[in-house]
Amino acid sequence: MLVAPMDTSIRKLPLIYAVQRLGVNYHFEKEIEDALEAIYHENNEADNDLHTTSLRFRLLREHDFDVPCEAIYKFKYEEGNFKSSLRNDVQGLLELYEASYMRVHGEDILDEAISFTTTHLTLAAATLDYPLGNSHPIFGLHRSGATFGLKYPWAAQASSSLLLLILHNVGY
Template sequence: MDAGTQLEYEELKEEMRRMVVINMDKPPQNVHVIDAVQRLGVAYHFEKEIEEALQIINHAQVDDDIYTTAVRFRLLREYGFNVHCDTFNKFKDENGKFKESLIGDVKGILELYEAANFQVHGENILEEALSFTKFHLKLAEPKADYPLSTQIADALNRPLLKSLPRVVATTYIPIYEGYGTIDQNLLKFAKLDFKTVQHLHKEEIKEIRR
């Protein structure tokens, strides 16, 4: 990495750090910021800020849609917070089944699927959610446009719980870019970081082989 690129990389990193901090008083928005930062493989730069943000998110009283609720639940579980699965009861009908209206929100049920994979023994609602979402995602995948179709296929093949961060970043960077309505600076930083890590790994391999 030349000096100019290195400077841009450091500036973008600090901008991303500020973005996490600035959104701390907006828990729903910060859920999506942290989710993108994590999937793009750059969360390791901001662990302290993310931990602080999730503390706030964990205690915030929110009434979010299925998408945000599921992402929030997954992130909190992943970072070791004690978050209860009862948060998904509001998405069930009077018969105790997940509402049919959720089927139209493919991104929402995709995130519910990812969240349900973080279940522990005895969490029946998450077992039901996993069955419900897997069934409808398999139906939705052939009809969905790119990049959502690819994201669904990747998730069904290997959910986030079973994936390594660097592998997730490899597949998610083009998906994130494909959605269009994205943070261009975050995308640029993720690409630079990915190349930097790749270069470091190659250098380490060279040293080992000497």
């Protein structure tokens, strides 16, 4: 699936994320690196939403690609505040929150992103319904997380969940 052609490499990001969350990424290291290399060299930042942009930024930084944080600026108004429409995008906010921890010294926008996302995710937590709340657990990336993750609905919602479940069941 990681090597299967898709209309854009960006569509592989959720699959890479799911493989990592299930703790089976060590079986696909070469494929993940190749996919991320292609994503790194693609230039389609303009048409990505907050979730995709943040996921791209985080995964590339985690794999030691030199990714500038300028892509996040498109989610701010000219006066410097994050766009108010982002407050309702819980998936995007959560991914931006996780991505902002990949910051380096001097990346003020990511410091602002931590503050913004913490505030709005805290407010949203009180109103999240059960399925959405369980579809975004925040846990470490390790194999024992696979067993835990399979008990929750987000695993069934992954686009490649059948493959990942099979891999888990055969001991990968």
